[in-house]
Amino acid sequence: MNHNYKLLTPGPLTTTDSVKREMLFDHCTWDDDYKAITQRIRAGLLELAHVSEPEYTAVLMQGSGTFGVESVLTSVVGQGDKLLICANGAYGLRMADIARHAGVCHVLYRQADNRQPDPAHVARLLREDRAITHVAMVHSETTSGILNDIEAVGAVVKAAGRTFIVDAMSSFGGVDIPMADYGIDFLISSANKCIQGVPGFSFILARRSLLEQSAGQARSLSLDLYDQWKTMEKDGKWRFTSPTHVVLAFAKAMEELAEEGGIPARAARYAANQRLLVERLGALGFRPYLDESVQGPIITSFFYPVGSAFTFQEMYDYIKAHGYVLYPGKVMQADTFRVGNIGEIYAEDIEKLAAIMADFLKEAGRWAS
Numbered sequence: 288m289n290h291n292y293k294l295l296t297p298g299p300l301t302t303t304d305s306v307k308r309e310m311l312f313d314h315c316t317w318d319d320d321y322k323a324i325t326q327r328i329r330a331g332l333l334e335l336a337h338v339s340e341p342e343y344t345a346v347l348m349q350g351s352g353t354f355g356v357e358s359v360l361t362s363v364v365g366q367g368d369k370l371l372i373c374a375n376g377a378y379g380l381r382m383a384d385i386a387r388h389a390g391v392c393h394v395l396y397r398q399a400d401n402r403q404p405d406p407a408h409v410a411r412l413l414r415e416d417r418a419i420t421h422v423a424m425v426h427s428e429t430t431s432g433i434l435n436d437i438e439a440v441g442a443v444v445k446a447a448g449r450t451f452i453v454d455a456m457s458s459f460g461g462v463d464i465p466m467a468d469y470g471i472d473f474l475i476s477s478a479n480k481c482i483q484g485v486p487g488f489s490f491i492l493a494r495r496s497l498l499e500q501s502a503g504q505a506r507s508l509s510l511d512l513y514d515q516w517k518t519m520e521k522d523g524k525w526r527f528t529s530p531t532h533v534v535l536a537f538a539k540a541m542e543e544l545a546e547e548g549g550i551p552a553r554a555a556r557y558a559a560n561q562r563l564l565v566e567r568l569g570a571l572g573f574r575p576y577l578d579e580s581v582q583g584p585i586i587t588s589f590f591y592p593v594g595s596a597f598t599f600q601e602m603y604d605y606i607k608a609h610g611y612v613l614y615p616g617k618v619m620q621a622d623t624f625r626v627g628n629i630g631e632i633y634a635e636d637i638e639k640l641a642a643i644m645a646d647f648l649k650e651a652g653r654w655a656s
């Protein structure tokens with residue numbers, strides 16, 4: 288087995304050895320040390336979002352990021368409520384899928400994958416449909432790499448007096464999000480994205496009063512956001528078995544984020560990685576799918592070169608054999624491939640990737656002739 292590559296994917300991502308080492312200890316779940324770690328994580332997450340108790344609170348939820356999104360949508364949007372979902376990619380559409388499965392009343396505002404949801408259009412939808420109580424959207428839509436304008440949409444949602452839910456899965460920790468300033472009532476992210484932990488739980492930052500209002504209305508037992516919070520709020524105890532190794536790794540990852548210089552430093556590193564990636568791959572003839580004005584700093588979609596003599600799989604395999612893994616498969620209509628630049632990835636990794644791709648193109652050219 289090849290245990291020798293770095294991930295150029297948008298999470299799970301490449302973590303530090305020190306984060307991985309935290310998982311070598313089998314910690315018990317019930318004692319005070321462990322509960323204190325959970326409480327430290329919760330407080331630290333609120334700090335990263337520039338909010339504090341008692342107006343805001345944090346809940347950790349077992350499972351991947353989707354479990355966190357599902358927990359919020361099926362706990363917070365009540366029986367008499369109606370959810371507007373703004374979608375410009377697979378993760379926005381997944382929210383509609385969650386709503387459909389759980390019988391959550393919802394409407395979909397479908398925007399093109401390469402365009403941000405339009406705040407003016409959201410305002411019109413909210414004016415025209417007074418029944419809408421909640422609005423949900425993705426911040427960094429990992430499908431394409433577009434960074435949506437949650438600040439502008441949040442302002443519109445707040446002006447209309449509705450609840451604002453943001454999937455900030457692939458951006459939180461890597462892009463600064465002042466939660467209160469943006470009018471976000473529920474923000475969802477997970478352990479294995481920009482905080483640079485390993486997969487195993489998601490977390491929800493919530494406006495406490497709205498979370499309390501959701502008591503008793505969850506459609507699922509294990510994903511009941513209020514119940515999870517109520518238990519955790521007492522002393523840091525998780526409701527059911529928690530992913531202890533993941534929690535220890537995450538606590539370490541949060542320390543390392545602070546050591547790096549917090550979100551400003553990490554955001555700067557990611558943005559520099561992304562710019563270098565576009566520059567170097569551009570020099571090899573790969574054109575980005577998105578307009579620069581909406582491109583986010585997390586992951587970039589590149590058009591597959593027209594008439595190329597090689598398949599994505601051939602390129603993927605070659606790059607993997609040389610130490611890096613791209614994000615396989617295309618999700619959008621456009622013929623593209625994606626390269627993530629978050630995690631323990633630095634300028635030297637981007638330079639190496641570009642050199643590997645240049646070698647591949649040379650070899651592929653030889654096969655074609």
Ligand SMILES: *Cc1c(COP(=O)(O)O)cnc(C)c1O
Binds near residue numbers: 297298378427457477
């Ligand atoms: C990663 C991600 C998710 C969650 O995906 P999981 O596979 O469930 O962890 C949700 N939304 C966005 C935008 C993501 O990038």
